[in-house]
Amino acid sequence: MPDAVSEQQRAKKRRTARDALSRLADADCPLPNCEGTLSRGEFKDTDAVVCPDCETPAVRVWGEEP
Numbered sequence: 311m312p313d314a315v316s317e318q319q320r321a322k323k324r325r326t327a328r329d330a331l332s333r334l335a336d337a338d339c340p341l342p343n344c345e346g347t348l349s350r351g352e353f354k355d356t357d358a359v360v361c362p363d364c365e366t367p368a369v370r371v372w373g374e375e376p
């Protein structure tokens with residue numbers, strides 16, 4: 311696949327991932343024994359949605375950045 315096209319797709323994927331993070335923020339923590347609410351944050355220097363109570367990352371955008 312040509313580099314120009316794959317670069318466009320990577321950029322699009324990053325936007326999609328951020329949208330997904332925005333939707334997930336404010337969701338309840340998935341852990342049954344935690345009543346925290348997920349919020350946008352960072353996990354290991356990556357965009358993520360984490361629970362501030364238990365610090366569990368619910369979703370992480372896996373590194374496509376260089």
Ligand SMILES: [Zn+2]
Nearest residue numbers: 339344361364
């Ligand atoms: Zn939690």
